Amino acid sequence: MDTDRIEKRIVLKATRERVWRAISDSARFGRWFGVEIDGPFVAGQEARGRIVPTEVDPDVARLQEPYLGFPWRVVVERIEPMELFSFRWHPYAVDPTRDYSSEPMTLVTFQLAEAEGGTLLTITESGFERIPIDRRAKAMESNDAGWAHQSKLIEKYLALEEQR
Structure with missing residues (x-):
């Protein structure tokens, strides 16, 4: 078992363009991820928002309820259109009495590739x-459990968007 890294892979039944928009557009990202983000993702800048329940799965939304309104902050690392989106954040920073600002951040990367x-x-x-x-x-x-949920949430989001 790797003690430094989590990796989740999922083949999404959507075009690369649609998946790219779902991960790189902050409003779309927020709908499936469960966060209301104050502005666009910009490489080298902090993106701020607050946790809100996901719009695509009521069961996961219930799991997010205890964190409703909790601050969400990431530093956008890279935006390589149609290929890679990444940010840094403080993982599992959910204790409101703890200051995480001096701790190292983990790196979250979303990478796209063609698949059958x-x-x-x-x-x-x-x-x-x-x-x-x-x-x-x-x-x-x-976060291992969280990324398993998030993989399914983006899949559901893309399926719902297809129906609209």
């Missing part, structure tokens, strides 16, 4: 070995 029947989306989060030991295991466990 659609587009392969690979989501990778790395850098857990730099997270303070007292919260490293919980952050990795929580």
Whole structure:
């Protein structure tokens, strides 16, 4: 088992263009991910928002409810159209009494590739070995489950968007 990295892969039954818009457009990203973002994603800049329930799955939305309104911040690392979108964040930063600002961030990467029947989306989060030991295991466990949910949420989002 890798102690520094999480990787999830899913073949989405959608064109590369549609998947790209779902991950790189902050409003679309927010609908499936479960976050209301204050502006567009811009490489080298912080994107801020707040957690809101996902619009595409009521069961996952219920899991997000306890975090409603909680601040969401990422630093956008790279935007390579139709190929790669990445950001850095503080994983599992959910304790409102803790200041995470001095901790290292993990790197989240969304990478697109052609696949039979659609587009392969690979989501990778790395850098857990730099997270303070007292919260490293919980952050990795929580985010591993979270990325499994998010993989299904983007799939549902794209299916719902296709019907519109």
